[in-house]
Amino acid sequence: MMTLKVNGREHQVDADPDTPLLYVLRDDIKLNAAKFGCGLGQCGSCAVIVDGKAILSCITPMVLLEGKQVTTLEGLGSVSEPAPIQRAFIEEQAAQCGYCIPGMMMRAQALLLKNSKPTDAEIRAALEQHLCRCGTHMRILRAVRRAARLMEAADASSTTNRSAQ
Amino acid sequence: MNAPLILDRRRVLAGGGALIVSFSLTSAFAQDQAPAATPPSKPPGSLAATAYLDSWIRIDADGSITVFTGKAELGQGFRTAFQQIAAEELDLPFESLKVITADTKLTANEGYTAGSRSMQDSGTAIQNAAAQVRELLVAEAAKRLDLPAENLRTENGAVISPDGRRLSYGELVAADMLHVQAQPKSRLKDPATLKVMGQPVRRVDIPAKVTGGGVYVQDMRLPGMVHARVVRPPSYGAQLTECDSSAVEKLAGVVKVVRDGNFLAVVAEKEFQSIKAMNALSSAAKWKESASLPKQDDLLNVLMHLPSQDSTIFQRSDPSVSRGKTIEAIYTRPYQLHGSVGPSCAVAQLVDDAMTVWTHTQGVYPDRQAIAEMLRVPPASVRLIHVEGSGCYGHNGADDAAADAALIARALPGRPVRVQWMREQEHAWEPFGPAMVTKLKASLDSNGKIADWHFDVWSNTHSMRPGGAGSMLAAQHMAQPFAVPAPRPLPLPEGGGDRNAIPIYTFPNAQVVHHFIPAMPLRISALRALGAYHNVFSIESFMDELAGLADADPVEFRLKHLEDQRGRAVIEKAALGFEWKSGQKAPQDRGFGFAFARYKNLAAYCAVASEVEVNRETGRPRLVRAVAAVDSGQVVNPDGLINQIEGAIVQSMSWTLYESVTFDDTRITSIDWQTYPILRFDAVPESIEVHIIDRPGQPFLGSGETGQGPTAASIANAIANATGKRLRNLPLTRKRIKEAIDA
Amino acid sequence: MLIVGVAMAFAIVWRPVIPAIDPPAPYAFDAALIKRGRDLAAIGNCNECHTVRGGKNFAGGLPVPTPFGTIYSSNITPDAETGIGQWSEAAFRRAMRDGVNRKGEHLYPTFPYDHFTHVSDEDDRALYAFLMTRQPVHAPSRENQISFPLNQRPVIAGWKLLFLRRDSYQPDATRSAEWNRGAYLVAGLAHCGACHTPRNALGAERVNAQFAGGDVDNWLAYALNDRSHAPVPWDADALYMYLRSGWHPDHGTARGPMAQVVSNLSSVPDSDVRAIAVYMADISGTPTPDRKQEGEAALAQARSPSQASQTDTAGATIYVGACASCHETSRPLPYGGVNLALSTAVSSPDPRNLANVVLSGVSAVEGERSPIMPGFADSMNDAQMAALLNYLRARFSKQPAWTGVEKTVADARRAVTVYLQTSAGPRNAPADPTQRDKP
Ligand code: FES
Numbered sequence A: 001m002m003t004l005k006v007n008g009r010e011h012q013v014d015a016d017p018d019t020p021l022l023y024v025l026r027d028d029i030k031l032n033a034a035k036f037g038c039g040l041g042q043c044g045s046c047a048v049i050v051d052g053k054a055i056l057s058c059i060t061p062m063v064l065l066e067g068k069q070v071t072t073l074e075g076l077g078s079v080s081e082p083a084p085i086q087r088a089f090i091e092e093q094a095a096q097c098g099y100c101i102p103g104m105m106m107r108a109q110a111l112l113l114k115n116s117k118p119t120d121a122e123i124r125a126a127l128e129q130h131l132c133r134c135g136t137h138m139r140i141l142r143a144v145r146r147a148a149r150l151m152e153a154a155d156a157s158s159t160t161n162r163s164a165q
Numbered sequence B: 001m002n003a004p005l006i007l008d009r010r011r012v013l014a015g016g017g018a019l020i021v022s023f024s025l026t027s028a029f030a031q032d033q034a035p036a037a038t039p040p041s042k043p044p045g046s047l048a049a050t051a052y053l054d055s056w057i058r059i060d061a062d063g064s065i066t067v068f069t070g071k072a073e074l075g076q077g078f079r080t081a082f083q084q085i086a087a088e089e090l091d092l093p094f095e096s097l098k099v100i101t102a103d104t105k106l107t108a109n110e111g112y113t114a115g116s117r118s119m120q121d122s123g124t125a126i127q128n129a130a131a132q133v134r135e136l137l138v139a140e141a142a143k144r145l146d147l148p149a150e151n152l153r154t155e156n157g158a159v160i161s162p163d164g165r166r167l168s169y170g171e172l173v174a175a176d177m178l179h180v181q182a183q184p185k186s187r188l189k190d191p192a193t194l195k196v197m198g199q200p201v202r203r204v205d206i207p208a209k210v211t212g213g214g215v216y217v218q219d220m221r222l223p224g225m226v227h228a229r230v231v232r233p234p235s236y237g238a239q240l241t242e243c244d245s246s247a248v249e250k251l252a253g254v255v256k257v258v259r260d261g262n263f264l265a266v267v268a269e270k271e272f273q274s275i276k277a278m279n280a281l282s283s284a285a286k287w288k289e290s291a292s293l294p295k296q297d298d299l300l301n302v303l304m305h306l307p308s309q310d311s312t313i314f315q316r317s318d319p320s321v322s323r324g325k326t327i328e329a330i331y332t333r334p335y336q337l338h339g340s341v342g343p344s345c346a347v348a349q350l351v352d353d354a355m356t357v358w359t360h361t362q363g364v365y366p367d368r369q370a371i372a373e374m375l376r377v378p379p380a381s382v383r384l385i386h387v388e389g390s391g392c393y394g395h396n397g398a399d400d401a402a403a404d405a406a407l408i409a410r411a412l413p414g415r416p417v418r419v420q421w422m423r424e425q426e427h428a429w430e431p432f433g434p435a436m437v438t439k440l441k442a443s444l445d446s447n448g449k450i451a452d453w454h455f456d457v458w459s460n461t462h463s464m465r466p467g468g469a470g471s472m473l474a475a476q477h478m479a480q481p482f483a484v485p486a487p488r489p490l491p492l493p494e495g496g497g498d499r500n501a502i503p504i505y506t507f508p509n510a511q512v513v514h515h516f517i518p519a520m521p522l523r524i525s526a527l528r529a530l531g532a533y534h535n536v537f538s539i540e541s542f543m544d545e546l547a548g549l550a551d552a553d554p555v556e557f558r559l560k561h562l563e564d565q566r567g568r569a570v571i572e573k574a575a576l577g578f579e580w581k582s583g584q585k586a587p588q589d590r591g592f593g594f595a596f597a598r599y600k601n602l603a604a605y606c607a608v609a610s611e612v613e614v615n616r617e618t619g620r621p622r623l624v625r626a627v628a629a630v631d632s633g634q635v636v637n638p639d640g641l642i643n644q645i646e647g648a649i650v651q652s653m654s655w656t657l658y659e660s661v662t663f664d665d666t667r668i669t670s671i672d673w674q675t676y677p678i679l680r681f682d683a684v685p686e687s688i689e690v691h692i693i694d695r696p697g698q699p700f701l702g703s704g705e706t707g708q709g710p711t712a713a714s715i716a717n718a719i720a721n722a723t724g725k726r727l728r729n730l731p732l733t734r735k736r737i738k739e740a741i742d743a
Numbered sequence C: 001m002l003i004v005g006v007a008m009a010f011a012i013v014w015r016p017v018i019p020a021i022d023p024p025a026p027y028a029f030d031a032a033l034i035k036r037g038r039d040l041a042a043i044g045n046c047n048e049c050h051t052v053r054g055g056k057n058f059a060g061g062l063p064v065p066t067p068f069g070t071i072y073s074s075n076i077t078p079d080a081e082t083g084i085g086q087w088s089e090a091a092f093r094r095a096m097r098d099g100v101n102r103k104g105e106h107l108y109p110t111f112p113y114d115h116f117t118h119v120s121d122e123d124d125r126a127l128y129a130f131l132m133t134r135q136p137v138h139a140p141s142r143e144n145q146i147s148f149p150l151n152q153r154p155v156i157a158g159w160k161l162l163f164l165r166r167d168s169y170q171p172d173a174t175r176s177a178e179w180n181r182g183a184y185l186v187a188g189l190a191h192c193g194a195c196h197t198p199r200n201a202l203g204a205e206r207v208n209a210q211f212a213g214g215d216v217d218n219w220l221a222y223a224l225n226d227r228s229h230a231p232v233p234w235d236a237d238a239l240y241m242y243l244r245s246g247w248h249p250d251h252g253t254a255r256g257p258m259a260q261v262v263s264n265l266s267s268v269p270d271s272d273v274r275a276i277a278v279y280m281a282d283i284s285g286t287p288t289p290d291r292k293q294e295g296e297a298a299l300a301q302a303r304s305p306s307q308a309s310q311t312d313t314a315g316a317t318i319y320v321g322a323c324a325s326c327h328e329t330s331r332p333l334p335y336g337g338v339n340l341a342l343s344t345a346v347s348s349p350d351p352r353n354l355a356n357v358v359l360s361g362v363s364a365v366e367g368e369r370s371p372i373m374p375g376f377a378d379s380m381n382d383a384q385m386a387a388l389l390n391y392l393r394a395r396f397s398k399q400p401a402w403t404g405v406e407k408t409v410a411d412a413r414r415a416v417t418v419y420l421q422t423s424a425g426p427r428n429a430p431a432d433p434t435q436r437d438k439p
């Protein structure tokens, strides 16, 4: 039994310490956003945020997560209350099949947390590990830029702390 | 919601109230066996085959309305487009409708979601069905109100009389009212008055996709579900000689090892347990392999020397035209992958001899047929429900995964079984887009116009979709295997290997020969655009070579040979958007390229102009920007259309610059993203612009595949423009470009 | 006396301006000569130092960190104003031989003229022809960040007096032509020692420790002589394959600064790569019976993997969960991970390279088949990384434990981002100068 903190909640999970986080999120905690794409660290579909940084959950064994905070796309917002990054992707219609999108969003979210005004080159560099086969790239780039603006606006207009870090 | 909502026919019939119209599945089932005798004049789109209106539209007593399509949402966003169409023709608010997609128990048999035909087939059917349903409702209201139908109008889900009396659709609908055959003609909305169609309505599926909703078949979690992994043979035709699975069966969580001939799988309670068990099982399995693959770097000769069935598919001659300068060239394309980002997946469950399979197949009905055949049960005892998967771009591993799931679920009655392919399995076992060779020869007349044109294409078929059980891996690997069905060329006018082989340009002399190759050294099937990708690449590259020979501007040269007015308009639009100027010179190290095609010569028109930068020292090409113009008839959702074309350009760029399947004499060696690299963000263009030419009132023209060929040729032409070197072998890799520059 | 001294000093320091020429037309050069120059430039790795990532080829501007400050590479395109367009062949040859630019200024030895001085006239001519036919790029040089007194160019003259040995390569008649060719290339244009030989306090290569291993940009350039820590001793065939293809089954895949070198060597004449391999194999010497045996033991360990299931320590668990799925499969190199029993990084005297690779991984080369390794900088903290590295050291090498691993990891974390690309030449994707500006 291990304790895993996901989206602000503690979960007791029965998994070997060498189990990659991805399977614990999907199988034990029953979250959908982190996707299996390769299991090899080559595609980015499985990205989630751990302590503010985007990591590939398919190659991150549970042993590394002791005491850390995991955030998945579900933890950012919901259909009724979307987070800025989610609004941005909806407003830009930045998906075709959408399978790659959660990983892209988590990477972008992590980037925007530490760099609220990334240049285009910085966004591309951050997303370099992420594959999209539908060719949604132009829209993804636009959505990340829009998210930066939305987050800035949200920061400016609110003094409350956001929990989803 | 973890699992998608599962409707079944009983619930459909029982729910809602007495006024639910009966459901015309009988006609859909009848479709499976023999097409209904065609009425003298058929209604349009898929209504021709499934004519009952209630196969398409259902109205409940409470006024809620459901639209049914036999097509599958593959990420193209047409669920939204269909909803727009129905809302428009029924005069309903967009949000008030629900769309149900491919399900053998609920929807019409619309065959495959393929060939960019969804809008033409299903969109047209829904549009006409909706218009006719509206007319029926108005007629019913006229009867009840005792007013002439012309005096009534519809608005917001109700029929309204001039004096303001209102009868809602729910009130009006009565049993069997919609269980009538569609008429050949419908009174469609005047394109000038459209409110919902033609608008960039936001896609209904995206909110769930960006918030972690359970959208994909990969996300399904049914009660009691177990996880399965397949251990595939290491190569085509390998025989399992030995497999002691006793140790694997003892591993934590393992429920069962399933073996049937060369089909090997393991089932475990938890997903990661199934992966560990798969690895262990894979080490325990010993295979006998044989070297059967052709030489990868000599595909040109391999294909041209395999036996072929040759047919002249186009011939025109005008001996009066004189022939001057002549050139010829050979173009090749390697095997390429669909490479879905999410490997194939399926869930199956056997309950009381009834098999249900949730799958991201593109054809629930044909796949049901194939799975029933494999399980040796009647099709009626198998139900296939489409659930979205990762984008597929053609016939990928989806059907195979569905077959895997069914075969394993049969061994574990009662328990839902989820089969997830591994990345390496998807790369090695999906059916590839076929390699092709084209040979072109043409002459100019004294005015610099093309006097004659010869085009030869060598290709496999471009569809090995199920069909019979034998087209699925599991059925091929079983102890009593099913033979792979004999490949057939896809008939024109759509064509397969010869799709778009016939030039859209007018040449006084022309001959097009299709060399159909029945032998398939590698497993192949439909990949987005089929043969059109390579044929358009070849034709449009060669057009530039000829323009060079004629010393003409590539855009003007094309226009000089094109009579089709809509085609001309698309070319002009793209050229304008790009600011193409005759005789212009690109900036240093850059080149401009142009290409055009009408997909299948009968679907959407697309022209692409591109600017490519080539690094002279390294040979590295970079698509800087692309400008496209597209005419897909009447536009339902402009943003959806732009999204499709943008995606096509980006994907085709990746195919064109980077991609080829690799293999040695025995095994496929491109089995992950290291060995089959595709586009990453560093090479994404700076901008892509898509200009739409809307044609209100014109039929919908499929556009999902129209961008692939023009993009490829446009890039090749831009590289030629930048370097002075013509590359004719796909992919146009950095190494090939460097070799050409250094030569 | 003083006058004589000053005159001598002046004679050492002062170099005449070589008159400017009009940039020669590209067609002034013979195509075969240009082609030869291209191969030589690849062997010399010129593109790597003289091109910024995302920048124009050979236009310079790359920051080269040294213990004395940062030096920026110069524009060697034939641009008249900012490049070498006005340089005659004699001026070019003088720069290669003496480390002096056309105007007579001394160049910093980050430009490895202590090696290039050995390049033959003929090869200099080919290099000149190649460079003068490149695309001219207007790119003024960037100001070096060197503090006094080292920012005084005459100081370099003193350095040269001490360390620059101007002599042409003298063939060794007792050796084969191939060996001699290799020796000539290694000592000269390929300048292998610039990275692989340790430097003294004044930044000069230590003559008596040739190929004993050196430092370059937070990487350890491994010892290539008999002090090599490669678990399996190198031989000429292995070196040839590694240099030519970028990997070898018994040694792993080239990454770090070496990635660009092998990428360049993939396009040069086969005979030159072979010659380098033959000569370097001789430098590393015939392994002692002990060393040979160790090598065989390492190979045996790699062939029968899987004592890996013990997950008694954090390091072991991390290894099983994060590394073993690639590094312990039957998949061969270069796309399967190297079995770490064969990794020089694990056996090397300090854990820098291993830390660099585990932190940053190896990213994909645009559009080309290339090994990919995900980096773990964001998923492991320093302690976890150190636990992993210590475990790898204990399990996969015969060497004593490292000390201070956690600090090495922390240092590496601050210094990463350079050179982790298994590059196929400078990329021309939208410029991202931050990539190389971090050291
Ligand atoms: S699934 Fe984790 S990187 Fe591909």
Ligand code: FES
Binding pocket: A095, A096, A097, A098, A099, A100, A101, A131, A132, A133, A134, A135, A136, B075, B341, B390, B391
């Ligand atoms: S939207 Fe389909 S893979 Fe990115």
